[in-house]
Amino acid sequence: MVLFSSLTPVFIAVICVLIGIILKSTRKSSKKEKSDTKNKPESRPWVDEDLRDSTDLHVEEDDIDEEWQGLDENIAHVPFSAERYSEDEMIKRSKEFYELLNKRRTVRFISDEPVPKEVIDNVIKTAGTSPSGAHTEPWTFVVVHDPEIKHKIREIIEEEEEVNYRKRMGDKWVHDLKRLRTNWIKEYLDTAPYLILIFKQVYGRLPNGKKKTHYYNEISVSIACGILLAALQNVGLVTVTSTPLNCGPRLRVLLQRSANEKLLLLLPVGYPSKDATVPDLTRKPLDDIMVAM
Amino acid sequence: MVLFSSLTPVFIAVICVLIGIILKSTRKSSKKEKSDTKNKPESRPWVDEDLRDSTDLHVEEDDIDEEWQGLDENIAHVPFSAERYSEDEMIKRSKEFYELLNKRRTVRFISDEPVPKEVIDNVIKTAGTSPSGAHTEPWTFVVVHDPEIKHKIREIIEEEEEVNYRKRMGDKWVHDLKRLRTNWIKEYLDTAPYLILIFKQVYGRLPNGKKKTHYYNEISVSIACGILLAALQNVGLVTVTSTPLNCGPRLRVLLQRSANEKLLLLLPVGYPSKDATVPDLTRKPLDDIMVAM
Numbered sequence: 001m002v003l004f005s006s007l008t009p010v011f012i013a014v015i016c017v018l019i020g021i022i023l024k025s026t027r028k029s030s031k032k033e034k035s036d037t038k039n040k041p042e043s044r045p046w047v048d049e050d051l052r053d054s055t056d057l058h059v060e061e062d063d064i065d066e067e068w069q070g071l072d073e074n075i076a077h078v079p080f081s082a083e084r085y086s087e088d089e090m091i092k093r094s095k096e097f098y099e100l101l102n103k104r105r106t107v108r109f110i111s112d113e114p115v116p117k118e119v120i121d122n123v124i125k126t127a128g129t130s131p132s133g134a135h136t137e138p139w140t141f142v143v144v145h146d147p148e149i150k151h152k153i154r155e156i157i158e159e160e161e162e163v164n165y166r167k168r169m170g171d172k173w174v175h176d177l178k179r180l181r182t183n184w185i186k187e188y189l190d191t192a193p194y195l196i197l198i199f200k201q202v203y204g205r206l207p208n209g210k211k212k213t214h215y216y217n218e219i220s221v222s223i224a225c226g227i228l229l230a231a232l233q234n235v236g237l238v239t240v241t242s243t244p245l246n247c248g249p250r251l252r253v254l255l256q257r258s259a260n261e262k263l264l265l266l267l268p269v270g271y272p273s274k275d276a277t278v279p280d281l282t283r284k285p286l287d288d289i290m291v292a293m
Numbered sequence: 294m295v296l297f298s299s300l301t302p303v304f305i306a307v308i309c310v311l312i313g314i315i316l317k318s319t320r321k322s323s324k325k326e327k328s329d330t331k332n333k334p335e336s337r338p339w340v341d342e343d344l345r346d347s348t349d350l351h352v353e354e355d356d357i358d359e360e361w362q363g364l365d366e367n368i369a370h371v372p373f374s375a376e377r378y379s380e381d382e383m384i385k386r387s388k389e390f391y392e393l394l395n396k397r398r399t400v401r402f403i404s405d406e407p408v409p410k411e412v413i414d415n416v417i418k419t420a421g422t423s424p425s426g427a428h429t430e431p432w433t434f435v436v437v438h439d440p441e442i443k444h445k446i447r448e449i450i451e452e453e454e455e456v457n458y459r460k461r462m463g464d465k466w467v468h469d470l471k472r473l474r475t476n477w478i479k480e481y482l483d484t485a486p487y488l489i490l491i492f493k494q495v496y497g498r499l500p501n502g503k504k505k506t507h508y509y510n511e512i513s514v515s516i517a518c519g520i521l522l523a524a525l526q527n528v529g530l531v532t533v534t535s536t537p538l539n540c541g542p543r544l545r546v547l548l549q550r551s552a553n554e555k556l557l558l559l560l561p562v563g564y565p566s567k568d569a570t571v572p573d574l575t576r577k578p579l580d581d582i583m584v585a586m
Contacts, residue, residue: 075572075573075574076572076573077570077571077572077573078570078571078572078573079568079569079570080400080531080565080569080571081565081569082396082400082529082531082564082565083396084529084564085528085529087409087412090409090528091409091411091412091415093527093528094411094412094415094416094419094524094527094528095415097415097419097523097524097527097528098415098416098418098419098422098524101419101422101520101524102418102422103375103376104422104424105373106424107373107375109373116380116383116384118384118387119383119384119387121579122384122387122388122390122391123387123391124579124582124583125391125395125579126387126390126394126395127582128576128577128579129391129394129395129397129576130519130522131399131522131534133536135574137576137582139582140582140584141582141583141584142583142586143583143584143585143586144586145585145586146586149586216536218511218512219511219518219558222511222512222515222516222518222519223515223516223518223522223534224519225515225516225519226423226515226516226517226518226520226521226522226523227394227520227522227523228519229423229424229516229519229520230390230519230523231387231390231391231394234386234387234390235378235383235386235387235390236376236377236378236383238373238375241424241516243426243509255584255586265512271375271377272373272374272375275372276372276373276374277370277371277372277373278370278371278373279369279371280368280369280370280371281368281428283421283422283430284421286414286417286421289417289420289421289432289433289434290414290433290434290436291433291434291435291436291548292436292438293435293436293437293438293439293442293548
């Protein structure tokens with residue numbers, strides 16, 4: 001008992017140290033848990049680490065120091081007038097546009113026949129008419145025609161995609177895609193006369209170097225891609241709406257895009273090859289996608 | 294000293310309890326920190342808490358137990374043929390489509406004139422031709438024509454938007470939007486003959502109740518919205534591409550959507566009102582949005 005009593009201060013000191021160690025390790029492990037959750041490719045294999053909206057990122061206080069640019073303080077408002085069609089014309093136009101777009105299919109067999117560059121320019125201009133959060137127009141369309149660059153893109157994508165298929169995606173997704181006869185061999189990346197790589201600018205830069213917020217940039221750029229797909233279909237060109245998983249950083253370096261640009265989609269564009277086939281899919285009927293009230 | 298020594302076991306017991314309490318509170322506070330970070334509207338005000346892609350969500354092990362449905366194991370492939378236009382026709386079509394789409398503007402002054410329902414059906418059908426990750430078609434278009442429901446939607450949105458403007462968005466964003474003359478009064482929600490609320494299905498349900506993964510659902514649904522905007526422009530209707538911040542849950546309840554559906558966009562649709570004005574904006578020229586190589 002005397003031994004014990006003389007040791008009491010030592011006990012207390014030891015216990016204090018223990019508390020310290022425990023506290024520290026608890027913090028560490030909770031941090032670790034957090035980052036583990038973040039880097040868990042097995043459970044959410046379709047998350048491209050590079051494909052995060054700026055809205056997903058934790059915004060540092062520094063990043064708040066942004067300015068809006070491009071519009072004057074009191075921008076003038078001007079009268080708006082639109083084409084006015086009769087009801088019959090509207091119905092006819094809406095039906096014809098539906099029939100045109102309903103023939104669109106994702107086509108993986110693309111001919112190497114040349115496509116007029118003017119048409120490509122026009123479809124990109126059309127995509128650029130898309131609305132965007134606070135009119136930031138946060139898109140860059142990189143149009144690759146050079147065969148060597150196309151081949152380098154193919155190499156990067158096939159390399160990463162093979163890893164995706166073999167490791168990252170998990171059996172289930174691979175199984176899902178197998179039914180669509182999708183794999184990591186992407187011949188169309190060489191044969192298609194144009195590859196359109198669509199980057200979202202997660203933020204912009206002002207002339208003074210400050211960051212400019214790009215609100216809802218991923219939704220905005222995806223909407224622009226929808227308009228681009230419609231424009232391609234309208235001229236008889238085909239594409240594959242592809243999201244090259246985890247290739248963003250390497251492709252960004254290859255194409256010399258700056259750090260604020262993240263690859264959202266890659267569209268190989270051309271005429272369908274003569275022997276092109278597509279999976280015999282159907283689309284949901286109107287009643288399955290629309291709720292009227 | 295004797296007093297101390299006899300108290301040693303008590304000390305140890307007290308210290309053990311203390312350790313327990315400290316550990317517990319550390320965990321709590323680290324959890325609290327986490328959720329604080331999550332709900333930090335000041336630093337990233339444009340994040341709608343309800344508007345997260347399923348790809349952002351932590352996927353529980355349970356959720357992995359999903360199946361692909363709708364396609365047979367070995368789905369047949371069928372020959373594909375596309376409309377083939379001459380080069381001149383392609384250039385002409387691409388130019389005309391650009392000119393049509395370039396007249397599209399976001400219009401906040403919408404007339405209450407009735408619009409043929411058949412046209413609305415056709416534009417929704419057109420949006421439904423959009424590609425989607427693994428052909429999941431993860432969209433629901435809720436088309437509201439009923440004046441009472443429209444008014445309830447307006448009440449919810451104006452209520453939340455006023456809070457957004459006054460508190461959540463921060464001075465900078467409000468300042469940015471002021472230049473576009475945007476505020477929380479949304480008259481068009483009453484006057485527009487149709488409100489189209491576009492929900493992304495972050496996952497699907499199989500007949501057996503299991504969850505079905507919806508890969509890249511936000512990108513897919515946004516692409517469908519791009520096609521929808523093109524279809525609306527094609528018939529002379531106008532809209533506002535709006536993202537009602539933080540209204541998703543209340544609107545989901547009002548419109549009786551299930552938990553897997555998250556509001557992505559709301560489009561009020563109609564003819565422009567006679568005195569409609571738009572801000573005198575320009576779009577970036579082709580050279581600013583396209584990089585050719």
